[in-house]
Amino acid sequence: MTAKSLFLLAAAAIGVAAPASAHNAWLLPSITVLSDTVQSVTVDMGASTAPFEPNHQPLPAENVKVWAPDGSMGKVENASRGRYRSTFDVKIDKPGTWRIGMENNGIGGTFKVNGEPWMVGRRRGPAPAPGAAAPAMTPPPAPPAASAAADAAGGRPRIDPSHIVATIDEIPAGATDLDLTETTGRNEFFVTAGEPSDTLFKATGKGLEFVPVTLPTDLVSNEPGQFRFLVDGKPAAGLEVEVIPGGRRYREADQAQKLKTDAQGLLTVNWPGAGFYWINASHTDDKPSNPKAAKRRMSYTATLEVLAP
Amino acid sequence: MKKSLVLAAGIIAAPVSTAASAGTITITIPRINASEYHAPYVAAWIEPAGGGQARTLAVWYDVDKVGNEPGTKWLADLRTWWRKGGRSLKLPANGVSGATRAPGAHRITIPTNVKAGAYTLHVEAAREDGGRELVSMPLTIPAANGRASGTTEMGAITISAR
Numbered sequence: 160m161t162a163k164s165l166f167l168l169a170a171a172a173i174g175v176a177a178p179a180s181a182h183n184a185w186l187l188p189s190i191t192v193l194s195d196t197v198q199s200v201t202v203d204m205g206a207s208t209a210p211f212e213p214n215h216q217p218l219p220a221e222n223v224k225v226w227a228p229d230g231s232m233g234k235v236e237n238a239s240r241g242r243y244r245s246t247f248d249v250k251i252d253k254p255g256t257w258r259i260g261m262e263n264n265g266i267g268g269t270f271k272v273n274g275e276p277w278m279v280g281r282r283r284g285p286a287p288a289p290g291a292a293a294p295a296m297t298p299p300p301a302p303p304a305a306s307a308a309a310d311a312a313g314g315r316p317r318i319d320p321s322h323i324v325a326t327i328d329e330i331p332a333g334a335t336d337l338d339l340t341e342t343t344g345r346n347e348f349f350v351t352a353g354e355p356s357d358t359l360f361k362a363t364g365k366g367l368e369f370v371p372v373t374l375p376t377d378l379v380s381n382e383p384g385q386f387r388f389l390v391d392g393k394p395a396a397g398l399e400v401e402v403i404p405g406g407r408r409y410r411e412a413d414q415a416q417k418l419k420t421d422a423q424g425l426l427t428v429n430w431p432g433a434g435f436y437w438i439n440a441s442h443t444d445d446k447p448s449n450p451k452a453a454k455r456r457m458s459y460t461a462t463l464e465v466l467a468p
Numbered sequence: 469m470k471k472s473l474v475l476a477a478g479i480i481a482a483p484v485s486t487a488a489s490a491g492t493i494t495i496t497i498p499r500i501n502a503s504e505y506h507a508p509y510v511a512a513w514i515e516p517a518g519g520g521q522a523r524t525l526a527v528w529y530d531v532d533k534v535g536n537e538p539g540t541k542w543l544a545d546l547r548t549w550w551r552k553g554g555r556s557l558k559l560p561a562n563g564v565s566g567a568t569r570a571p572g573a574h575r576i577t578i579p580t581n582v583k584a585g586a587y588t589l590h591v592e593a594a595r596e597d598g599g600r601e602l603v604s605m606p607l608t609i610p611a612a613n614g615r616a617s618g619t620t621e622m623g624a625i626t627i628s629a630r
Contacts, residue, residue, distance in 0.1 A: 194544035194555070197536070354555050377551065466547055 182206040182215055183403075184460065185437050186223075186260055186348050191376045191464040193352040196252050199236075200350050202259070205244035210437035210462075211405035213244035220247040224262060228255025228356045255356035256376060260347025260461075266327050266452055268339035269318075277322040279330060279339065327451050340454040341447035343367070348462040351376040364392030367442050367457035372425065378465040380433040386426045388459070390442060394424025400440040402428055433467040490578040491611025492630060493525070495591055496623030499571040506596035507568035508621055509542060511549035512576060514607060517586035522553030524561070526576045528568045531560060545594040548602050552590075584609045593621040 186204045193200075204223070207215040217240050225233030238247040249259055267280025324330060327339065343366050355374045362368050372385040388395040403415040414431045421427075430436070439460045447455035495512060511527040527549070530539025540559065544550045559565050589607040594600040601621035605614055614627040 192544050192547075192550070194542070194550065195538060195540040197538065198541065379551070466551075468548065 182208055183210050183437060183439070184218055184261075184346055185210045186218075186346060186462055187211050187405075187435060188259070188348050188350060188462065188464075191348065191350050192466070193251055193350065196254055196352045198352070199248045199250045200259075201246065201248045202348075203244045203246055207243075209405075209407050210403050211435060212407070213241075215243060217241060217243060217245040218261070220245040222261045222263070223247060223259065225249050226258040226359050227253050228257060228358055229253055230358065233257065233259075249350075251350055251352045254353035256349055256351045256359060256374065258347050258349055258359050260345065263344045264342070266339055266341050266447075266449060268337070268452070270330060270334045270338065271336040272322075272331055272334050275322060276318055277324070277330075277334070278318045279324050279327055327449070330451070337451060337453070339449075339452040340443075340456050341449050341452040342456045342458075344458040344460070345369075346460040348464075349375040362389055362392055364389075365448075366391065367395065367440065367459050368392075369459050369461060375461070375463055378430070378463055379468045380430045380465050381468040384428045384430065384463070384465070386428070388420050388424045388426060388440060390444070390457070391446070394422070395420055395440075395442060396422045396424055398424065398426075398440050398442060400426050400438055403437045403439075404431060405435045405437070430465045433465050436463045436465060437461075438463060489630070490580050490582055490609055492628050493576045493578060493589065493607075494573050494624075494626045494628070495526075495576065496573045496625070497569055497571045497593070498618075498621070498623040500595070500598065500621075502598065504597060506598075507570055508593040508595035508598070509546055509568065510591065510593045510622075511546045511554060512589065512591045513549055513553060514582070514587040514589050515552065517588055517606065522549075523582070524549070524553055524557055524564055525578065527554065527557070527559070527561075527565045529565070531565065531567050542594070542596070545600065546592045547594075547600070548590065549592045578609070578611060582609050589625070589627065591618075591622060591625050593618070595621055 184206045186202055189201045203213060204218045204220065205213045205216060206218055207213060220235055220238035220240065223235050225235060227233045233249055236248045236250065238245065251257060265280055270277050270279065355376055357374070360370055362370050368389045370387040370389060372387055378384045388398050398420040400418050400420065401415065402418060403413070407413055416428070418426055418428065437460070439458065441456065441458035443454060443456045445454055447453070493512065495510065497508060497510070509529045511524060513522045513524045515522045529543055533539035543554060546554060585608070587607045587609065588604055590602060590604045592600070592602045599621050601618045603616055603618045603622050603625055605616035605625065607614065607627055611627050611629045613629060615624060617624045
């Protein structure tokens with residue numbers, strides 16, 4: 160092993176690696192239906208193979224945003240980071256339906272300068288598999304060496320740490336072979352205090368959007384849930400959505416469902432039982448908002464609580 | 469004389485029961501042997517048999533408990549009632565909400581302004597350190613006699629015409 164690769168490997172060991180693409184990022188609230196406005200919800204968040212099982216990596220609570228039903232932003236309180244999960248509380252002090260979660264945007268990819276491979280953004284390991292929520296998160300800043308070593312481990316050409324730029328604005332003039340992907344992602348859950356409201360579900364017409372038909376805190380195991388997905392304001396027909404229940408250890412089958420939206424972008428989910436569910440959809444196209452990027456990869460992840468009837 | 473005759477005619481023509489009440493529902497809260505017994509939260513409501521808006525007839529909860537953990541905190545444990553209409557109710561609601569009841573039989577009068585027709589009566593109970601039970605039965609207005617019973621958190625529920 161050369162001294163340089165040894166250094167890279169060591170740096171990878173020290174650096175905080177970004178969650179690998181095979182892991183699912185999730186937020187798990189303590190409750191989603193509250194009968195007054197003097198309570199809080201406490202939330203776990205992590206990335207792991209099976210949703211809601213904290214056994215791999217925490218996620219940064221600093222990235223969480225709180226949208227209150229009246230349009231104002233709420234606050235994350237008591238954030239703490241453990242080995243396998245981060246935790247935080249949110250005071251639910253206004254009636255209506257809240258959205259709480261992470262919203263991430265970034266541009267990453269490769270380009271060439273004088274034939275040498277360069278990279279922009281934070282590398283997240285091998286190309287993400289469909290359904291993985293990893294690109295939707297902003298991992299803690301990883302030292303470039305760690306990312307490069309991950310590339311090396313994945314069998315891709317090694318990129319010299321000096322050939323990595325943080326943002327696309329730093330791409331040198333004269334760069335060629337730009338292969339940049341714009342990534343946007345949302346990972347959230349919902350809490351309703353008192354009567355539900357739908358003020359936060361108005362489509363903006365940009366990117367991949369989730370517009371519930373069945374209110375997300377109104378789900379019961381003996382009634383199907385219906386949710387519409389839009390891309391740039393238009394129904395996302397044929398979108399693949401994965402629906403995975405928690406509580407895997409207490410039964411035989413994993414009961415994960417791979418569903419598709421219909422021609423109107425509508426997803427109908429029949430719930431195998433009550434409990435928390437992790438849903439994830441992603442869509443790649445060639446309509447990024449940034450002209451330097453060639454592709455756009457959008458993902459949507461949500462945690463839904465389905466109650467017993 | 470003429471005036472009172474007109475008045476009487478108006479009452480008879482109305483499509484609701486002319487009795488003083490449209491019927492009575494008796495809810496029996498079971499006596500449960502628990503080391504720390506708490507009277508259950510109970511909600512009783514009716515829904516039109518073919519579907520439609522729920523109407524709460526009674527909800528019994530810790531009305532007097534206020535402060536950091538008020539009695540309202542546990543209303544959502546009556547999860548079916550909460551979804552079907554409980555969450556839209558402004559509490560306390562006169563003639564509807566009240567304190568929890570001790571084990572025994574308790575009467576609710578069916579309001580006279582409920583339109584005649586077929587309904588389903590639901591009674592849900594949730595108890596601290598205990599379970600939850602939902603009992604549903606058909607109810608017609610004007611009321612005819614009927615009876616159902618829970619098995620764990622709810623006792624007999626009887627409907628009587630008077």
